[in-house]
Amino acid sequence: METDGSQAVPILKLDGITKRFGALTANGDVSLELHRGEILALLGENGAGKTTLMNILFGHYVADEGKVLVGSNDGDLSALEPGSPNAALVAGIGMVHQHFTLAENLSALDNILLGTETLSALKSARLPARHKLENLMSRSGLTVSLDTRVSQLSVGEKQRVEILKALYRDARVLVLDEPTAVLTPQESDTLFATLKKLAEDGLGIIFISHKLAEVLASSHRIAILRAGRKVADLPSDGCDQRQLAELMVGHEITETVREPNQPGAPLFVLNGIFAGQGRDVLHDVNLELKSGEILGIAGVSGNGQTMLARVISGLETAARGSIQLEGVDLGKASVRQMIDSGLARIPEDRHRDGVVGAMTVSENLAIESIREPENQRFGLLRFTELRERARNLIKSYDIRCQSENSPARLLSGGNIQKIVLARTLETEPKVVLAAQPSRGLDVGATSDVHKRLLAVRARGAGVILISEDLDELLRLSDRIAVIHRGVLSAAEQTEKLDRGTLGLSMAGHSEEDAA
Amino acid sequence: MSEIFEILLSANFWAASLRIATPLIFGVLGALVCERAGVLNLGIEGIFTAGAMAGWMAVWLGAGLWGGVMVAAIAGGFFGLIHAILTVPLGLSQHVSGIGVTLFATSLSYFIYRTALPDVSSPPRIEAFQPLDIPVLSDLPFLGTALFQQTSLTFLALLLVIVTAYVLYRTPLGLAIQAVGDNPSAVESQGLSVYGLRIGAIVAGSAIMALGGAFLTMSAFDAFFFGMVNGRGWICIALTVFASWRPGKALIGALLFGAFDAFQVRLQTEIGSFIPGQIFLMMPYVLSIIALVVVARRADYPRALLVPYFRGQR
Numbered sequence: 001m002e003t004d005g006s007q008a009v010p011i012l013k014l015d016g017i018t019k020r021f022g023a024l025t026a027n028g029d030v031s032l033e034l035h036r037g038e039i040l041a042l043l044g045e046n047g048a049g050k051t052t053l054m055n056i057l058f059g060h061y062v063a064d065e066g067k068v069l070v071g072s073n074d075g076d077l078s079a080l081e082p083g084s085p086n087a088a089l090v091a092g093i094g095m096v097h098q099h100f101t102l103a104e105n106l107s108a109l110d111n112i113l114l115g116t117e118t119l120s121a122l123k124s125a126r127l128p129a130r131h132k133l134e135n136l137m138s139r140s141g142l143t144v145s146l147d148t149r150v151s152q153l154s155v156g157e158k159q160r161v162e163i164l165k166a167l168y169r170d171a172r173v174l175v176l177d178e179p180t181a182v183l184t185p186q187e188s189d190t191l192f193a194t195l196k197k198l199a200e201d202g203l204g205i206i207f208i209s210h211k212l213a214e215v216l217a218s219s220h221r222i223a224i225l226r227a228g229r230k231v232a233d234l235p236s237d238g239c240d241q242r243q244l245a246e247l248m249v250g251h252e253i254t255e256t257v258r259e260p261n262q263p264g265a266p267l268f269v270l271n272g273i274f275a276g277q278g279r280d281v282l283h284d285v286n287l288e289l290k291s292g293e294i295l296g297i298a299g300v301s302g303n304g305q306t307m308l309a310r311v312i313s314g315l316e317t318a319a320r321g322s323i324q325l326e327g328v329d330l331g332k333a334s335v336r337q338m339i340d341s342g343l344a345r346i347p348e349d350r351h352r353d354g355v356v357g358a359m360t361v362s363e364n365l366a367i368e369s370i371r372e373p374e375n376q377r378f379g380l381l382r383f384t385e386l387r388e389r390a391r392n393l394i395k396s397y398d399i400r401c402q403s404e405n406s407p408a409r410l411l412s413g414g415n416i417q418k419i420v421l422a423r424t425l426e427t428e429p430k431v432v433l434a435a436q437p438s439r440g441l442d443v444g445a446t447s448d449v450h451k452r453l454l455a456v457r458a459r460g461a462g463v464i465l466i467s468e469d470l471d472e473l474l475r476l477s478d479r480i481a482v483i484h485r486g487v488l489s490a491a492e493q494t495e496k497l498d499r500g501t502l503g504l505s506m507a508g509h510s511e512e513d514a515a
Numbered sequence: 516m517s518e519i520f521e522i523l524l525s526a527n528f529w530a531a532s533l534r535i536a537t538p539l540i541f542g543v544l545g546a547l548v549c550e551r552a553g554v555l556n557l558g559i560e561g562i563f564t565a566g567a568m569a570g571w572m573a574v575w576l577g578a579g580l581w582g583g584v585m586v587a588a589i590a591g592g593f594f595g596l597i598h599a600i601l602t603v604p605l606g607l608s609q610h611v612s613g614i615g616v617t618l619f620a621t622s623l624s625y626f627i628y629r630t631a632l633p634d635v636s637s638p639p640r641i642e643a644f645q646p647l648d649i650p651v652l653s654d655l656p657f658l659g660t661a662l663f664q665q666t667s668l669t670f671l672a673l674l675l676v677i678v679t680a681y682v683l684y685r686t687p688l689g690l691a692i693q694a695v696g697d698n699p700s701a702v703e704s705q706g707l708s709v710y711g712l713r714i715g716a717i718v719a720g721s722a723i724m725a726l727g728g729a730f731l732t733m734s735a736f737d738a739f740f741f742g743m744v745n746g747r748g749w750i751c752i753a754l755t756v757f758a759s760w761r762p763g764k765a766l767i768g769a770l771l772f773g774a775f776d777a778f779q780v781r782l783q784t785e786i787g788s789f790i791p792g793q794i795f796l797m798m799p800y801v802l803s804i805i806a807l808v809v810v811a812r813r814a815d816y817p818r819a820l821l822v823p824y825f826r827g828q829r
Contacts, residue, residue, distance in 0.1 A: 058704075085705075085706050086706035086707075088706075090706075095704065097700070097704065099700075101698065101700040101701040101703070101704040101705075102701050103693065103694035103697040103698050103701045103702075104697055104698065104818065105694075105696075105697045105815075105817070105818070106690060106693060106694055106697070110690050110694075111701065113687070113690065114687075114690055114691060114694050114701065114702065114705045114707070115691070115702070115705030115706045115707045116705070117687035119687055119688040119707075120688070121686060121687050122686060123685055123686060124685060124687050165705070
């Protein structure tokens with residue numbers, strides 16, 4: 001439907017964008033082009049500058065050098081006013097942020113309408129908007145219940161509202177920041193199908209990702225950022241995952257491999273656990289972890305994983321059911337008793353529950369063993385020993401920080417996770433509860449976490465791995481159980497499972513449905 | 516028991532409730548506009564005082580009653596602007612700034628009053644708003660006395676309840692205010708100005724609060740006294756939570772408090788002196804606390820309340 005002539009002129013052009021935050025160069029001389037109907041994947045590790053670049057495009061940040069050019073309908077390029085989201089919106093750029101920018105107290109319709117009407121208008125014109133949206137929804141397949149308050153919508157629906165926000169403003173360029181981070185595999189497939197359809201209608205799409213498989217499957221072209229610079233810009237056809245990963249990381253990657261081993265005796269047992277109320281519940285959960293085993297728990301977030309982790313770590317007491325570690329009942333145990341009996345936790349929200357941001361690295365490393373005689377005498381902390389120990393751990397776990405005395409909040413997510421790992425694994429626990437241990441981490445930090453967990457397994461302890469990342473679960477776990485709406489399925493040998501069946505059970509379909 | 520029914524059945528009791536509720540209606544509406552936009556305005560107590568002083572003094576200097584109302588609103592808006600600048604673009608603690616504004620506005624009002632009238636022992640009186648005599652309505656039995664013998668400012672307060680509700684729920688501006696108090700990045704990503712909306716809401720909300728103060732000197736009394744606001748601003752902050760940030764419920768909350776207050780005065784005279792008067796004085800506050808405990812447990816706070824917003828920061 002488009003002639004080749006108009007294909008030649010890009011609808012969006014980033015020209016030599018440089019952005020510095022203090023000493024850090026987040027983007028160095030990055031140039032990009034996007035054409036009508038094209039899906040461009042922007043690939044890179046955390047901290048590679050993908051989100052910064054898109055925030056400059058959308059006017060959240062102002063670039064120190066370089067400019068953003070937008071193509072008009074008749075093919076001329078004109079510079080976009082920097083630092084103004086409104087200018088970007090007017091120029092037809094729509095952005096779906098990783099953290100949704102929705103007002104939860106308003107309906108989906110009102111969120112879409114927000115900012116599209118003059119503020120001095122005496123009445124919100126909801127009726128014509130509804131007609132336009134119904135039209136858009138039937139054309140694009142993005143259906144949302146318009147009158148529902150956003151707080152009542154599921155994550156997938158919220159994302160659809162975000163995309164509709166852009167389409168409602170007749171966006172010509174759609175930017176999505178890590179759109180699949182919060183979706184089930186099936187939802188992701190649907191999303192990419194929709195994006196393909198929108199691209200065929202002429203929309204230019206940029207999506208940010210660090211997942212290689214989806215980038216290869218769903219984009220026309222791939223631009224790779226590393227340490228703020230563009231290191232590759234190539235058509236997706238003919239690329240493979242290995243090549244992309246190496247471009248992204250900058251060196252060769254060694255895969256973590258799970259050595260086969262024979263799991264030992266049952267170590268940690270949950271029996272008929274009921275807990276929680278509302279959405280975060282557990283309903284008759286049974287689980288048996290053997291020594292020398294990694295037991296994976298798959299599920300879309302919000303299906304009871306958080307409650308499961310809280311119950312296992314002793315933060316929540318189950319209403320019914322029993323918990324046993326090596327035959328000792330821990331049903332009513334406190335967090336302290338859990339830790340003392342050899343249970344270590346890697347919390348889901350490492351920034352909130354993993355470290356105390358205002359405290360130093362060395363204090364954070366000692367925080368769970370602060371009562372041990374090597375850390376205190378007569379109730380007074382032994383700072384010299386604490387620092388000494390911290391320095392050793394910083395070295396052996398490769399924690400990148402200025403010194404053991406820097407506040408933990410200054411560290412990156414990957415290094416905060418290393419603090420958590422160092423603290424919990426140094427005590428040689430019998431059971432490790434790892435909740436979303438690699439969420440938001442880049443390839444390097446993720447492989448580090450994986451190696452540590454496999455080492456725990458190799459020395460005969462057990463790991464409960466709660467994750468939404470199917471690749472991670474399939475690679476590390478000996479057995480996998482699926483949690484859906486607070487019900488945990490029976491664990492199955494990983495060899496018998498694949499992404500498809502796991503994805504279906506995560507979405508709540510039983511095997512009979514799938515067949 | 517019969518005394519209690521007698522009080523509840525008298526038209527004067529209901530008229531008094533509405534009269535006592537009027538400044539609170541202004542105050543709660545103003546506070547909820549600020550808080551809907553995500554900013555707690557503890558300047559309210561001082562803004563009441565400033566509104567009371569400014570309105571009264573304008574009339575005393577010959578501005579006319581409605582001129583006085585305008586001056587009061589502008590004075591409120593001015594102190595609101597100070598609070599807005601401190602808390603929105605500068606992102607300072609809303610508690611500290613609010614208390615500061617209260618102290619500043621109160622002291623400045625007293626200072627201006629004392630400077631203008633250095634050696635009077637009793638403040639000069641003005642010709643205050645008089646109860647309206649609406650044809651037919653004011654003459655209705657019971658209802659006429661209970662509802663329709665109020666001053667114009669009371670009717671203005673009731674009108675503002677409807678206007679605030681309409682603006683909040685039916686106009687693009689209201690949607691933007693609700694959104695900026697829930698998730699400022701939603702507003703910014705749709706091309707609107709977070710700071711503009713918040714500053715505007717605080718200034719407007721503070722102007723409305725000041726009318727509550729103006730009611731005290733220009734309708735309830737006819738002069739300005741030190742300490743006359745007497746905690747009404749703080750009551751409004753509590754009533755805002757009670758009202759779940761909804762204008763309709765704000766009216767109910769203010770009326771409920773007004774009724775408690777009117778009731779205790781009458782009960783005091785009915786029951787007599789064997790219970791200390793302070794017990795009665797305490798009653799509306801105790802009942803407010805109880806009501807607050809019951810309602811506020813499920814309160815749906817604006818999610819971004821108290822959280823300053825800085826661009827490009829998550």
